[in-house]
Amino acid sequence: MAELQVGLGDRSYPIYIEPGCLSRIGDDLNRRKIGNRYAIISDLNVTKLYGDKLLEILSNAGIKAKLFPFPAGEKSKNLFTVEALASRLAQAGYDRHDAIIALGGGVTGDLAGFLASAYMRGIPFVQVPTTLLAQVDSSVGGKTGVDLAEGKNLVGAFYQPEAVYIDTLVLNTLPKEELLGGLAEVIKYGVIRDADFFTFLEEYRRKILALDSDIIVKMISRCCEIKAEVVAADEREGGLRKILNYGHTIGHAVEGASRYELIHGLAVAIGMVAASRLSLIKKSLTEKEEERIYSLISAYGMPVNVPRHLDRSLIKRYLKTDKKAVAGNVFYILPDAIGSTYITDQVTSEMVDTVLEQK
Known part of the structure:
Protein backbone atom coordinates (compact mmCIF):
# COMPACT_ATOMS: atom_id res chain seq x y z
CA MET A 1 0.00 0.00 0.00
CA ALA A 2 1.17 3.54 -0.80
CA GLU A 3 2.01 5.31 2.44
CA LEU A 4 2.21 8.89 3.68
CA GLN A 5 3.25 9.84 7.19
CA VAL A 6 1.75 12.41 9.55
CA GLY A 7 4.82 13.52 11.50
CA LEU A 8 3.89 14.07 15.14
CA GLY A 9 6.82 12.51 16.97
CA ASP A 10 5.76 9.49 19.02
CA ARG A 11 2.16 10.05 17.83
CA SER A 12 3.03 9.88 14.14
CA TYR A 13 0.89 7.60 12.01
CA PRO A 14 0.60 6.34 8.44
CA ILE A 15 -2.00 7.13 5.80
CA TYR A 16 -2.43 4.29 3.32
CA ILE A 17 -3.94 5.20 -0.06
CA GLU A 18 -4.69 2.47 -2.57
CA PRO A 19 -7.59 0.99 -4.53
CA GLY A 20 -8.71 -2.13 -2.65
CA CYS A 21 -6.69 -1.51 0.52
CA LEU A 22 -9.76 -2.31 2.64
CA SER A 23 -9.24 -5.99 1.85
CA ARG A 24 -5.74 -5.84 3.39
CA ILE A 25 -6.59 -3.98 6.59
CA GLY A 26 -6.72 -7.16 8.68
CA ASP A 27 -3.11 -8.06 7.93
CA ASP A 28 -1.93 -4.56 8.78
CA LEU A 29 -3.89 -4.42 12.05
CA ASN A 30 -2.36 -7.76 13.04
CA ARG A 31 1.10 -6.37 12.32
CA ARG A 32 0.47 -3.16 14.23
CA LYS A 33 -1.32 -4.79 17.21
CA ILE A 34 -3.42 -1.71 17.96
CA GLY A 35 -6.16 -3.47 19.96
CA ASN A 36 -7.10 -6.88 21.29
CA ARG A 37 -10.46 -6.55 19.53
CA TYR A 38 -12.24 -3.84 17.60
CA ALA A 39 -15.51 -1.95 17.80
CA ILE A 40 -16.58 -0.89 14.31
CA ILE A 41 -18.49 2.39 14.58
CA SER A 42 -20.48 3.09 11.44
CA ASP A 43 -23.75 4.69 10.40
CA LEU A 44 -26.57 2.46 9.20
CA ASN A 45 -26.05 3.32 5.52
CA VAL A 46 -22.36 2.43 5.49
CA THR A 47 -22.99 -0.59 7.71
CA LYS A 48 -25.24 -2.03 5.00
CA LEU A 49 -22.59 -1.44 2.32
CA TYR A 50 -19.38 -2.39 4.09
CA GLY A 51 -20.09 -3.58 7.64
CA ASP A 52 -20.34 -7.31 6.98
CA LYS A 53 -17.50 -7.11 4.45
CA LEU A 54 -15.15 -5.56 7.02
CA LEU A 55 -16.22 -8.08 9.67
CA GLU A 56 -15.38 -10.90 7.25
CA ILE A 57 -12.00 -9.35 6.36
CA LEU A 58 -11.11 -9.05 10.04
CA SER A 59 -12.41 -12.52 10.88
CA ASN A 60 -10.30 -14.05 8.08
CA ALA A 61 -7.28 -12.36 9.69
CA GLY A 62 -8.18 -13.84 13.08
CA ILE A 63 -9.32 -10.50 14.52
CA LYS A 64 -12.34 -10.20 16.80
CA ALA A 65 -14.70 -7.34 16.01
CA LYS A 66 -18.30 -6.22 16.49
CA LEU A 67 -20.44 -3.70 14.63
CA PHE A 68 -21.96 -0.73 16.48
CA PRO A 69 -24.20 1.11 13.98
CA PHE A 70 -25.97 4.42 14.59
CA PRO A 71 -28.50 6.45 12.55
CA ALA A 72 -26.96 8.18 9.54
CA GLY A 73 -26.71 11.95 9.21
CA GLU A 74 -25.36 15.07 10.87
CA LYS A 75 -28.28 15.00 13.31
CA SER A 76 -26.69 11.96 15.00
CA LYS A 77 -23.43 13.83 15.61
CA ASN A 78 -24.18 14.80 19.21
CA LEU A 79 -23.47 13.90 22.82
CA PHE A 80 -26.56 11.68 23.03
CA THR A 81 -25.15 9.38 20.33
CA VAL A 82 -21.75 9.34 22.05
CA GLU A 83 -23.37 8.34 25.32
CA ALA A 84 -25.46 5.62 23.65
CA LEU A 85 -22.43 4.16 21.86
CA ALA A 86 -20.28 4.31 25.01
CA SER A 87 -22.97 2.41 26.94
CA ARG A 88 -23.11 -0.25 24.24
CA LEU A 89 -19.32 -0.61 24.33
CA ALA A 90 -19.41 -1.00 28.12
CA GLN A 91 -22.21 -3.55 27.94
CA ALA A 92 -20.18 -5.53 25.39
CA GLY A 93 -17.17 -5.50 27.74
CA TYR A 94 -14.83 -3.33 25.69
CA ASP A 95 -11.89 -2.07 27.75
CA ARG A 96 -8.83 0.13 27.36
CA HIS A 97 -6.90 -2.65 25.59
CA ASP A 98 -9.43 -2.67 22.75
CA ALA A 99 -9.76 -0.21 19.85
CA ILE A 100 -12.29 1.50 17.60
CA ILE A 101 -12.54 1.48 13.82
CA ALA A 102 -14.31 4.54 12.39
CA LEU A 103 -15.89 3.21 9.20
CA GLY A 104 -17.67 5.93 7.27
CA GLY A 105 -17.71 9.59 6.35
CA GLY A 106 -16.92 12.76 8.24
CA VAL A 107 -19.74 12.41 10.77
CA THR A 108 -18.63 8.90 11.69
CA GLY A 109 -14.96 9.85 11.90
CA ASP A 110 -15.62 12.87 14.11
CA LEU A 111 -18.06 10.97 16.32
CA ALA A 112 -16.04 7.75 16.65
CA GLY A 113 -12.81 9.68 17.21
CA PHE A 114 -14.39 11.69 20.01
CA LEU A 115 -15.83 8.50 21.50
CA ALA A 116 -12.35 6.94 21.38
CA SER A 117 -10.84 9.99 23.10
CA ALA A 118 -13.32 9.76 25.99
CA TYR A 119 -14.11 6.05 26.45
CA MET A 120 -12.01 4.62 29.31
CA ARG A 121 -10.24 8.04 29.18
CA GLY A 122 -8.92 7.18 25.73
CA ILE A 123 -8.56 4.05 23.62
CA PRO A 124 -6.84 3.72 20.23
CA PHE A 125 -8.75 4.12 16.99
CA VAL A 126 -8.17 3.93 13.26
CA GLN A 127 -9.93 5.72 10.43
CA VAL A 128 -11.43 3.93 7.42
CA PRO A 129 -13.02 6.85 5.53
CA THR A 130 -15.64 5.94 2.93
CA THR A 131 -16.46 9.40 1.53
CA LEU A 132 -14.17 11.65 -0.47
CA LEU A 133 -14.56 14.43 2.09
CA ALA A 134 -13.40 12.13 4.88
CA GLN A 135 -10.56 10.73 2.77
CA VAL A 136 -9.05 14.10 1.92
CA ASP A 137 -9.85 16.02 5.08
CA SER A 138 -11.64 14.91 8.23
CA SER A 139 -9.95 11.51 8.69
CA VAL A 140 -6.50 13.14 8.88
CA GLY A 141 -5.33 15.48 11.62
CA GLY A 142 -6.98 14.32 14.82
CA LYS A 143 -9.87 16.77 15.05
CA THR A 144 -12.80 14.98 16.65
CA GLY A 145 -16.06 16.31 18.00
CA VAL A 146 -19.82 16.63 18.00
CA ASP A 147 -22.35 19.39 17.46
CA LEU A 148 -24.48 21.38 19.87
CA ALA A 149 -27.70 23.18 19.01
CA GLU A 150 -25.62 26.38 19.05
CA GLY A 151 -23.18 25.25 16.36
CA LYS A 152 -20.96 22.62 14.77
CA ASN A 153 -18.13 20.84 16.55
CA LEU A 154 -18.36 22.91 19.74
CA VAL A 155 -17.52 19.87 21.90
CA GLY A 156 -14.52 17.80 20.93
CA ALA A 157 -10.87 16.93 21.32
CA PHE A 158 -7.64 16.70 19.37
CA TYR A 159 -7.09 12.95 19.30
CA GLN A 160 -4.94 11.35 16.62
CA PRO A 161 -5.73 7.99 15.01
CA GLU A 162 -3.23 5.15 14.89
CA ALA A 163 -3.61 4.81 11.11
CA VAL A 164 -5.81 5.90 8.20
CA TYR A 165 -6.81 3.44 5.47
CA ILE A 166 -8.07 5.08 2.27
CA ASP A 167 -9.59 2.68 -0.25
CA THR A 168 -10.43 4.73 -3.34
CA LEU A 169 -12.69 1.97 -4.72
CA VAL A 170 -15.36 2.77 -2.13
CA LEU A 171 -15.96 6.07 -3.93
CA ASN A 172 -17.75 4.09 -6.65
CA THR A 173 -20.72 3.66 -4.29
CA LEU A 174 -20.75 7.31 -3.25
CA PRO A 175 -23.82 9.39 -4.22
CA LYS A 176 -22.95 12.26 -6.57
CA GLU A 177 -23.87 14.89 -3.98
CA GLU A 178 -21.40 13.38 -1.51
CA LEU A 179 -18.71 13.23 -4.20
CA LEU A 180 -19.18 16.92 -4.94
CA GLY A 181 -19.10 17.72 -1.24
CA GLY A 182 -15.72 16.06 -1.01
CA LEU A 183 -14.44 17.86 -4.08
Whole structure:
Protein backbone atom coordinates (compact mmCIF):
# COMPACT_ATOMS: atom_id res chain seq x y z
CA MET A 1 0.00 0.00 0.00
CA ALA A 2 1.17 3.54 -0.80
CA GLU A 3 2.01 5.31 2.44
CA LEU A 4 2.21 8.89 3.68
CA GLN A 5 3.25 9.84 7.19
CA VAL A 6 1.75 12.41 9.55
CA GLY A 7 4.82 13.52 11.50
CA LEU A 8 3.89 14.07 15.14
CA GLY A 9 6.82 12.51 16.97
CA ASP A 10 5.76 9.49 19.02
CA ARG A 11 2.16 10.05 17.83
CA SER A 12 3.03 9.88 14.14
CA TYR A 13 0.89 7.60 12.01
CA PRO A 14 0.60 6.34 8.44
CA ILE A 15 -2.00 7.13 5.80
CA TYR A 16 -2.43 4.29 3.32
CA ILE A 17 -3.94 5.20 -0.06
CA GLU A 18 -4.69 2.47 -2.57
CA PRO A 19 -7.59 0.99 -4.53
CA GLY A 20 -8.71 -2.13 -2.65
CA CYS A 21 -6.69 -1.51 0.52
CA LEU A 22 -9.76 -2.31 2.64
CA SER A 23 -9.24 -5.99 1.85
CA ARG A 24 -5.74 -5.84 3.39
CA ILE A 25 -6.59 -3.98 6.59
CA GLY A 26 -6.72 -7.16 8.68
CA ASP A 27 -3.11 -8.06 7.93
CA ASP A 28 -1.93 -4.56 8.78
CA LEU A 29 -3.89 -4.42 12.05
CA ASN A 30 -2.36 -7.76 13.04
CA ARG A 31 1.10 -6.37 12.32
CA ARG A 32 0.47 -3.16 14.23
CA LYS A 33 -1.32 -4.79 17.21
CA ILE A 34 -3.42 -1.71 17.96
CA GLY A 35 -6.16 -3.47 19.96
CA ASN A 36 -7.10 -6.88 21.29
CA ARG A 37 -10.46 -6.55 19.53
CA TYR A 38 -12.24 -3.84 17.60
CA ALA A 39 -15.51 -1.95 17.80
CA ILE A 40 -16.58 -0.89 14.31
CA ILE A 41 -18.49 2.39 14.58
CA SER A 42 -20.48 3.09 11.44
CA ASP A 43 -23.75 4.69 10.40
CA LEU A 44 -26.57 2.46 9.20
CA ASN A 45 -26.05 3.32 5.52
CA VAL A 46 -22.36 2.43 5.49
CA THR A 47 -22.99 -0.59 7.71
CA LYS A 48 -25.24 -2.03 5.00
CA LEU A 49 -22.59 -1.44 2.32
CA TYR A 50 -19.38 -2.39 4.09
CA GLY A 51 -20.09 -3.58 7.64
CA ASP A 52 -20.34 -7.31 6.98
CA LYS A 53 -17.50 -7.11 4.45
CA LEU A 54 -15.15 -5.56 7.02
CA LEU A 55 -16.22 -8.08 9.67
CA GLU A 56 -15.38 -10.90 7.25
CA ILE A 57 -12.00 -9.35 6.36
CA LEU A 58 -11.11 -9.05 10.04
CA SER A 59 -12.41 -12.52 10.88
CA ASN A 60 -10.30 -14.05 8.08
CA ALA A 61 -7.28 -12.36 9.69
CA GLY A 62 -8.18 -13.84 13.08
CA ILE A 63 -9.32 -10.50 14.52
CA LYS A 64 -12.34 -10.20 16.80
CA ALA A 65 -14.70 -7.34 16.01
CA LYS A 66 -18.30 -6.22 16.49
CA LEU A 67 -20.44 -3.70 14.63
CA PHE A 68 -21.96 -0.73 16.48
CA PRO A 69 -24.20 1.11 13.98
CA PHE A 70 -25.97 4.42 14.59
CA PRO A 71 -28.50 6.45 12.55
CA ALA A 72 -26.96 8.18 9.54
CA GLY A 73 -26.71 11.95 9.21
CA GLU A 74 -25.36 15.07 10.87
CA LYS A 75 -28.28 15.00 13.31
CA SER A 76 -26.69 11.96 15.00
CA LYS A 77 -23.43 13.83 15.61
CA ASN A 78 -24.18 14.80 19.21
CA LEU A 79 -23.47 13.90 22.82
CA PHE A 80 -26.56 11.68 23.03
CA THR A 81 -25.15 9.38 20.33
CA VAL A 82 -21.75 9.34 22.05
CA GLU A 83 -23.37 8.34 25.32
CA ALA A 84 -25.46 5.62 23.65
CA LEU A 85 -22.43 4.16 21.86
CA ALA A 86 -20.28 4.31 25.01
CA SER A 87 -22.97 2.41 26.94
CA ARG A 88 -23.11 -0.25 24.24
CA LEU A 89 -19.32 -0.61 24.33
CA ALA A 90 -19.41 -1.00 28.12
CA GLN A 91 -22.21 -3.55 27.94
CA ALA A 92 -20.18 -5.53 25.39
CA GLY A 93 -17.17 -5.50 27.74
CA TYR A 94 -14.83 -3.33 25.69
CA ASP A 95 -11.89 -2.07 27.75
CA ARG A 96 -8.83 0.13 27.36
CA HIS A 97 -6.90 -2.65 25.59
CA ASP A 98 -9.43 -2.67 22.75
CA ALA A 99 -9.76 -0.21 19.85
CA ILE A 100 -12.29 1.50 17.60
CA ILE A 101 -12.54 1.48 13.82
CA ALA A 102 -14.31 4.54 12.39
CA LEU A 103 -15.89 3.21 9.20
CA GLY A 104 -17.67 5.93 7.27
CA GLY A 105 -17.71 9.59 6.35
CA GLY A 106 -16.92 12.76 8.24
CA VAL A 107 -19.74 12.41 10.77
CA THR A 108 -18.63 8.90 11.69
CA GLY A 109 -14.96 9.85 11.90
CA ASP A 110 -15.62 12.87 14.11
CA LEU A 111 -18.06 10.97 16.32
CA ALA A 112 -16.04 7.75 16.65
CA GLY A 113 -12.81 9.68 17.21
CA PHE A 114 -14.39 11.69 20.01
CA LEU A 115 -15.83 8.50 21.50
CA ALA A 116 -12.35 6.94 21.38
CA SER A 117 -10.84 9.99 23.10
CA ALA A 118 -13.32 9.76 25.99
CA TYR A 119 -14.11 6.05 26.45
CA MET A 120 -12.01 4.62 29.31
CA ARG A 121 -10.24 8.04 29.18
CA GLY A 122 -8.92 7.18 25.73
CA ILE A 123 -8.56 4.05 23.62
CA PRO A 124 -6.84 3.72 20.23
CA PHE A 125 -8.75 4.12 16.99
CA VAL A 126 -8.17 3.93 13.26
CA GLN A 127 -9.93 5.72 10.43
CA VAL A 128 -11.43 3.93 7.42
CA PRO A 129 -13.02 6.85 5.53
CA THR A 130 -15.64 5.94 2.93
CA THR A 131 -16.46 9.40 1.53
CA LEU A 132 -14.17 11.65 -0.47
CA LEU A 133 -14.56 14.43 2.09
CA ALA A 134 -13.40 12.13 4.88
CA GLN A 135 -10.56 10.73 2.77
CA VAL A 136 -9.05 14.10 1.92
CA ASP A 137 -9.85 16.02 5.08
CA SER A 138 -11.64 14.91 8.23
CA SER A 139 -9.95 11.51 8.69
CA VAL A 140 -6.50 13.14 8.88
CA GLY A 141 -5.33 15.48 11.62
CA GLY A 142 -6.98 14.32 14.82
CA LYS A 143 -9.87 16.77 15.05
CA THR A 144 -12.80 14.98 16.65
CA GLY A 145 -16.06 16.31 18.00
CA VAL A 146 -19.82 16.63 18.00
CA ASP A 147 -22.35 19.39 17.46
CA LEU A 148 -24.48 21.38 19.87
CA ALA A 149 -27.70 23.18 19.01
CA GLU A 150 -25.62 26.38 19.05
CA GLY A 151 -23.18 25.25 16.36
CA LYS A 152 -20.96 22.62 14.77
CA ASN A 153 -18.13 20.84 16.55
CA LEU A 154 -18.36 22.91 19.74
CA VAL A 155 -17.52 19.87 21.90
CA GLY A 156 -14.52 17.80 20.93
CA ALA A 157 -10.87 16.93 21.32
CA PHE A 158 -7.64 16.70 19.37
CA TYR A 159 -7.09 12.95 19.30
CA GLN A 160 -4.94 11.35 16.62
CA PRO A 161 -5.73 7.99 15.01
CA GLU A 162 -3.23 5.15 14.89
CA ALA A 163 -3.61 4.81 11.11
CA VAL A 164 -5.81 5.90 8.20
CA TYR A 165 -6.81 3.44 5.47
CA ILE A 166 -8.07 5.08 2.27
CA ASP A 167 -9.59 2.68 -0.25
CA THR A 168 -10.43 4.73 -3.34
CA LEU A 169 -12.69 1.97 -4.72
CA VAL A 170 -15.36 2.77 -2.13
CA LEU A 171 -15.96 6.07 -3.93
CA ASN A 172 -17.75 4.09 -6.65
CA THR A 173 -20.72 3.66 -4.29
CA LEU A 174 -20.75 7.31 -3.25
CA PRO A 175 -23.82 9.39 -4.22
CA LYS A 176 -22.95 12.26 -6.57
CA GLU A 177 -23.87 14.89 -3.98
CA GLU A 178 -21.40 13.38 -1.51
CA LEU A 179 -18.71 13.23 -4.20
CA LEU A 180 -19.18 16.92 -4.94
CA GLY A 181 -19.10 17.72 -1.24
CA GLY A 182 -15.72 16.06 -1.01
CA LEU A 183 -14.44 17.86 -4.08
CA ALA A 184 -15.19 21.17 -2.35
CA GLU A 185 -12.61 20.27 0.30
CA VAL A 186 -10.23 19.20 -2.48
CA ILE A 187 -10.49 22.62 -4.15
CA LYS A 188 -9.86 24.20 -0.74
CA TYR A 189 -6.34 22.75 -0.68
CA GLY A 190 -5.51 24.30 -4.03
CA VAL A 191 -6.69 27.73 -2.91
CA ILE A 192 -4.95 27.75 0.46
CA ARG A 193 -1.65 26.05 -0.32
CA ASP A 194 -0.89 24.94 -3.87
CA ALA A 195 -1.60 26.94 -7.03
CA ASP A 196 -0.26 24.12 -9.22
CA PHE A 197 -2.74 21.72 -7.64
CA PHE A 198 -5.53 24.21 -8.35
CA THR A 199 -4.49 24.16 -12.02
CA PHE A 200 -4.45 20.34 -11.91
CA LEU A 201 -8.06 20.42 -10.70
CA GLU A 202 -8.97 22.72 -13.60
CA GLU A 203 -7.24 20.56 -16.21
CA TYR A 204 -8.41 17.13 -15.01
CA ARG A 205 -11.98 18.01 -14.03
CA ARG A 206 -13.62 15.51 -16.39
CA LYS A 207 -11.39 12.63 -15.30
CA ILE A 208 -11.88 13.50 -11.65
CA LEU A 209 -15.67 13.53 -12.02
CA ALA A 210 -15.42 10.20 -13.87
CA LEU A 211 -13.37 8.79 -10.94
CA ASP A 212 -10.37 7.92 -13.10
CA SER A 213 -8.40 5.68 -10.72
CA ASP A 214 -4.89 7.04 -11.30
CA ILE A 215 -6.01 10.68 -11.20
CA ILE A 216 -8.10 10.12 -8.05
CA VAL A 217 -5.14 8.53 -6.22
CA LYS A 218 -2.91 11.48 -7.20
CA MET A 219 -5.58 13.95 -6.12
CA ILE A 220 -6.23 12.36 -2.73
CA SER A 221 -2.52 11.88 -2.10
CA ARG A 222 -1.79 15.57 -2.67
CA CYS A 223 -4.62 16.62 -0.37
CA CYS A 224 -3.34 14.30 2.37
CA GLU A 225 0.23 15.56 1.87
CA ILE A 226 -0.90 19.14 2.38
CA LYS A 227 -3.06 18.24 5.39
CA ALA A 228 -0.20 16.23 6.93
CA GLU A 229 2.27 19.11 6.43
CA VAL A 230 -0.06 21.61 8.07
CA VAL A 231 -0.98 19.33 10.98
CA ALA A 232 2.66 18.43 11.65
CA ALA A 233 3.49 22.14 11.82
CA ASP A 234 0.48 23.12 13.95
CA GLU A 235 -1.39 20.19 15.48
CA ARG A 236 -3.72 22.18 17.76
CA GLU A 237 -4.62 25.05 15.45
CA GLY A 238 -2.52 27.72 17.11
CA GLY A 239 -1.67 29.39 13.83
CA LEU A 240 -1.03 27.79 10.42
CA ARG A 241 -3.68 25.08 10.76
CA LYS A 242 -6.39 27.73 10.79
CA ILE A 243 -5.98 28.08 7.02
CA LEU A 244 -7.73 24.70 6.69
CA ASN A 245 -10.90 26.53 7.73
CA TYR A 246 -11.05 28.45 4.46
CA GLY A 247 -14.72 28.43 3.46
CA HIS A 248 -15.81 27.00 6.79
CA THR A 249 -16.73 30.18 8.68
CA ILE A 250 -19.67 31.16 6.50
CA GLY A 251 -19.98 27.54 5.35
CA HIS A 252 -20.69 26.24 8.85
CA ALA A 253 -23.18 29.04 9.43
CA VAL A 254 -25.01 28.26 6.20
CA GLU A 255 -24.99 24.56 7.05
CA GLY A 256 -26.46 25.24 10.49
CA ALA A 257 -29.08 27.64 9.15
CA SER A 258 -30.20 24.93 6.72
CA ARG A 259 -30.76 22.62 9.71
CA TYR A 260 -28.09 20.42 8.11
CA GLU A 261 -30.21 19.73 5.05
CA LEU A 262 -27.29 21.16 3.06
CA ILE A 263 -24.38 18.73 3.37
CA HIS A 264 -21.11 19.99 4.82
CA GLY A 265 -19.01 19.98 1.66
CA LEU A 266 -21.54 21.91 -0.40
CA ALA A 267 -21.91 24.44 2.40
CA VAL A 268 -18.11 24.82 2.33
CA ALA A 269 -18.28 25.43 -1.44
CA ILE A 270 -20.66 28.32 -0.79
CA GLY A 271 -18.40 29.50 2.03
CA MET A 272 -15.31 29.46 -0.18
CA VAL A 273 -16.98 31.63 -2.80
CA ALA A 274 -18.21 33.98 -0.06
CA ALA A 275 -14.71 34.21 1.46
CA SER A 276 -13.21 34.97 -1.95
CA ARG A 277 -15.80 37.70 -2.50
CA LEU A 278 -14.97 39.18 0.89
CA SER A 279 -11.31 39.25 -0.09
CA LEU A 280 -12.24 40.93 -3.37
CA ILE A 281 -14.26 43.55 -1.47
CA LYS A 282 -11.22 44.15 0.77
CA LYS A 283 -9.08 44.48 -2.39
CA SER A 284 -6.84 41.63 -1.22
CA LEU A 285 -7.71 39.39 -4.17
CA THR A 286 -7.80 40.28 -7.86
CA GLU A 287 -10.99 39.97 -9.89
CA LYS A 288 -9.24 37.44 -12.15
CA GLU A 289 -8.36 35.10 -9.30
CA GLU A 290 -11.75 35.49 -7.64
CA GLU A 291 -13.32 34.54 -10.97
CA ARG A 292 -11.09 31.44 -11.27
CA ILE A 293 -12.18 30.24 -7.82
CA TYR A 294 -15.84 30.91 -8.60
CA SER A 295 -15.58 29.28 -12.02
CA LEU A 296 -13.88 26.10 -10.79
CA ILE A 297 -16.40 25.55 -8.00
CA SER A 298 -19.25 26.21 -10.43
CA ALA A 299 -17.73 23.97 -13.14
CA TYR A 300 -17.73 21.01 -10.75
CA GLY A 301 -21.47 21.51 -10.26
CA MET A 302 -21.37 22.86 -6.70
CA PRO A 303 -23.56 25.69 -5.36
CA VAL A 304 -21.88 29.09 -5.27
CA ASN A 305 -24.48 31.30 -3.57
CA VAL A 306 -26.31 31.17 -0.26
CA PRO A 307 -29.76 29.63 -0.90
CA ARG A 308 -32.41 32.36 -1.01
CA HIS A 309 -34.72 30.65 1.48
CA LEU A 310 -32.19 30.61 4.33
CA ASP A 311 -32.66 33.17 7.11
CA ARG A 312 -29.75 35.64 6.88
CA SER A 313 -30.15 36.74 10.51
CA LEU A 314 -29.86 33.10 11.60
CA ILE A 315 -26.70 32.69 9.51
CA LYS A 316 -25.19 35.72 11.27
CA ARG A 317 -26.12 34.31 14.68
CA TYR A 318 -24.27 31.12 13.80
CA LEU A 319 -21.26 33.21 12.77
CA LYS A 320 -21.08 34.66 16.28
CA THR A 321 -20.80 31.15 17.82
CA ASP A 322 -18.14 29.97 15.35
CA LYS A 323 -15.19 28.28 17.08
CA LYS A 324 -12.84 30.79 15.48
CA ALA A 325 -14.64 33.75 17.09
CA VAL A 326 -12.69 35.47 19.88
CA ALA A 327 -14.48 37.84 22.28
CA GLY A 328 -17.28 38.16 19.76
CA ASN A 329 -14.96 38.91 16.83
CA VAL A 330 -15.32 36.50 13.94
CA PHE A 331 -12.11 35.52 12.15
CA TYR A 332 -12.14 34.72 8.44
CA ILE A 333 -9.63 32.86 6.31
CA LEU A 334 -9.44 34.79 3.05
CA PRO A 335 -7.35 34.14 -0.08
CA ASP A 336 -4.99 36.85 -1.26
CA ALA A 337 -3.94 34.71 -4.22
CA ILE A 338 -4.61 31.18 -5.42
CA GLY A 339 -2.29 29.16 -3.21
CA SER A 340 -2.15 31.72 -0.38
CA THR A 341 -4.47 32.85 2.41
CA TYR A 342 -4.50 35.14 5.41
CA ILE A 343 -6.51 35.32 8.64
CA THR A 344 -8.40 38.47 9.62
CA ASP A 345 -11.17 39.76 11.85
CA GLN A 346 -11.36 42.97 9.81
CA VAL A 347 -14.59 42.05 8.07
CA THR A 348 -17.55 44.33 8.67
CA SER A 349 -21.16 43.32 9.03
CA GLU A 350 -21.90 45.27 5.85
CA MET A 351 -19.34 43.20 3.93
CA VAL A 352 -20.93 39.99 5.19
CA ASP A 353 -24.40 41.29 4.21
CA THR A 354 -23.11 41.99 0.71
CA VAL A 355 -21.81 38.47 0.10
CA LEU A 356 -24.83 36.81 1.71
CA GLU A 357 -27.11 38.64 -0.71
CA GLN A 358 -25.11 38.06 -3.89
CA LYS A 359 -26.76 35.98 -6.62
